[in-house]
Amino acid sequence: MAQRSFSAGPLIRPDNHKAAAFGRIVLYILLVFLSVITLIPFVWMLSSSLKLDREVFEFPIRWVPKVFHWENYSLIWTKAPMLMYFKNTAIVAVSVTIIQTMTSSFAAYAFAKLEFKFRDTLFLCYIATIAVPWQAYMIPQFIEFRSIGLYDTLLAIMVLQAFSAFGVFLMRQFYRGIPTELCEAARIDGLSEYGIWARIMLPLSKSAIATLVIFTFIGTWNDYMGPMIYLTTESVKTVQVGLRRFIQENSSDYHLIMAASMVSLIPVSVVFLALQRYFIEGIATSGLKG
Amino acid sequence: MIQSVPKPAVGKPKGKLGLKRTLIALSFIAPNFIGFALFTLIPVIAAVFMSMTEWSGGADIKWVGLQNYVNLFTVPQRYIDRLENPNFFSILGLFFEKVDIGIALKNTVTFTVITVPLTMIFSIALALVLNKAVKGAIAFRAIMFFPYVSSTVAICVCWNFMLMKNGPINQLLMLLGSNFNKTWTADSSMAIWAVIIVSVWKSMGYYMVIYLAALQGIPRELYEAATVDGANKWQQFWNITLPQLRPTTFFVSVMLVIGCFKIYDTVALMTGGGPGRATKMLVTYTIDEFNASKYGSACAIAMVLLVLVLTVTILQFRMEKKFSAD
Structure with missing residues (x-):
């Protein structure tokens, strides 16, 4: 099976360094944003699993629980x-x-x-x-x-x-x-x-x-x-x-x-x-x- | 079925030697084939026949021919009687509105038609972004792939909670000015969207990987030549990337369509086919009939699914031949 390297992409042209640097930053922001969207259900799952049941649907959402209820995991x-x-x-x-x-x-x-x-x-x-x-x-x-x-x-x-x-x-x-x-x-x-x-x-x-x-x-x-x-x-x-x-x-x-x-x-x-x-x-x- | 033995004149199995060879070969195949024949091949053949019987699991199986299919596809007379102007189209409308199989077909096709393009757009976008030389590409790739390997039960219950009346998604939408404050899976028009969102989110990482491999296979000279000719990034995308991805897109779309036709887990775990029959799919319907011990009818619905899937598969083969002939 062919071993492909996924990180190799088109080379950046040396004549426009600034534009390339800007492009990179945009790219990373986009990547982080997409990763967040992908991971958010898991983060919410983790956060909710450490709360009390009545805290799960609090408004507004609290991503980091006030108190970490680790006992949920033993319960x-x-x-x-x-x-x-x-x-x-x-x-x-x-x-x-x-x-x-x-x-x-x-x-x-x-x-x-x-x-x-x-x-x-x-x-x-x-x-x-x-x-x-x-x-x-x-x-x-x-x-x-x-x-x-x-x-x-x-x-x-x-x-x-x-x-x-x-x-x-x-x-x-x-x-x-x-x-x-x-x-x-x-x-x-x-x-x-x-x-x-x-x-x-x-x-x-x-x-x-x-x-x-x-x-x-x-x-x-x-x-x-x-x-x-x-x-x-x-x-x-x-x-x-x-x-x-x-x-x-x-x-x-x-x-x-x-x-x-x-x-x-x-x-x-x-x-x-x-x-x-x-x-x-x-x-x-x-x-x-x- | 008569099958011609492979051609080469030398080494063609003959006499005792041929028998010994065949026996050795069969000994290789037997462990898998016995299991395969017993637990896959026989049920596949049996399914066709069972769809033509009436059986509730007891001792009496009744052969009913195509009656199950007729029952499935018949619009009850009482609905037709209520029509002011019964013609072909109004009855067809009734079929998709009132008859279980009609509703299941409509829902399945609606789900497919929305989910397939959305998944493709997201997976191409992800692949394009990850195809750039970035640090940590492998980590990002793993993150985006993760929903695909996580258990459907866990992620469905999580999404169910997130899509609740006072859940985080509605809270977020409220910040954006929406006033939707119902539980998605309990709302007859939003329930299917809940299923679509989860399906797209779960499978986009998988198809991203396929697209990523395809992107890496596009010769770099094409882009270099286009740059020399003065094409901008956008033109390069439309005139090089997309056409070069066409075989992959074709393959992906077939896989997606077949996957969408077979949808069950996500629906069963999120909406249970409801509210009412709003998200009842073909497989959901099969399982409902199965749970009601109407085995013949359940098999007939399964055959409808089979016909749909085989049609897509055959179309794929035809089109692929055409593509490679071009």
Whole structure:
């Protein structure tokens, strides 16, 4: 995957330094303004989470609370089993990511580098379903899952996400870019197909795998609709549906809702900040789906 | 379906060797394909058939052919009776005003038509600004991307509060001279705007990244030549940047349109499709029917969505061919 530098832009002409300097200042003001607009809901969320409920809608707004009510953040853990929600979501997100990445890259190797009967037909099945939105087949899928006893289990959410056509497609596109001569040379050296996958393809596709891992992890962590349809028992709920329940049950405790929302954002923020380069470059180079 | 085996004469799978190869290949594909076939392929096919049944989850499934579709798209006679002058257009008007699927289609299309251009304008603007050589570009980029990765539930509840009667947005608007003092999501004309604002705000950073990559791919010589010819920045933008971005804009618009057709989370979390049916979307309607255990009808609505999405996808392929032929 091409590593692009995002900071390089048109050079500034030396003949109009003053105008350029002025332009820079305008540019920075614009940037800061846009960042503020982007971040303001989060700032408001943070500020409200440290207030008392009656202070949240004070007029005029007070961005910095008079007194910082940090106890809001300890209160939410007693009002809802947040820790359990986190645990459930982590189990689902990690398993989905592992299954998705392993099986996709495994299958993609065959689609990209091996020749066999029905290859194109099978791959066509994958391509065709990429265009079909999940919302179009979620109901038969739900009925199928319920009839095999997956309703209201974490396993349902895992299976739901783990075998997407998208992962296979992404990995196959990447593998096609790796020279076939590498595989043939390895074959002559006596490496089996599994060996070629493990020793040559996997190490070469680190960046594609990183992209897939982050996409799958964040997508699964933030998924709301799947868990909403499948999970009803408290003990299997994920963060998103758990937070939703918390909001419904404490609908006038604005400060606590904001505190719980803040907490729910932390894990994904950490993953995003740590791996944002792969995430953003993955989108930039392959223009992935939303 | 008959598929021709790939052409090359050398290395073409033959006999025992071919069988062994095929088996090895299938062993690679099997772990993913079994899951994929069971949990995606079968439901996709089943959805088409289910949309032609009447079923509430019990033991009795009834085949009703296209009846679900007919029911969805029929304007009830009692409405037509009340019309003074029933003609095609007045009945069509009724369809979009009174019939659930008509309202859902109208809302979905309205939402799409406003959200797509707004998101594109904002993401191009952000990309243009970030494309300049600035210090901290990576940090700014991460900030603007952040809404996209944050959980919809958390940001929707936050925006809901901000758009409340006495919330910060109305307070800000009051400073600017507006006298709107209702809760946005409870007002039938503003509710859809609440959903639009959040959708644009959440996804503009994502498309910004795509545009940023496209901007960096525009050859610098084009601008240099234009400067020599005396073109100002504005002319350069209209005559170089925008035309060069055209393939990206096309791709982005298709992704956005499909994403808008599928909207559910934001609506469900902010307005619940209301007030009344003011923000009822196609998927909201599907879920409503699903919750009412009308599985056949729910699938029929889902098929309407599928047809819309596939139409856009096919148009994309056609147009792309045309573009590359030019």
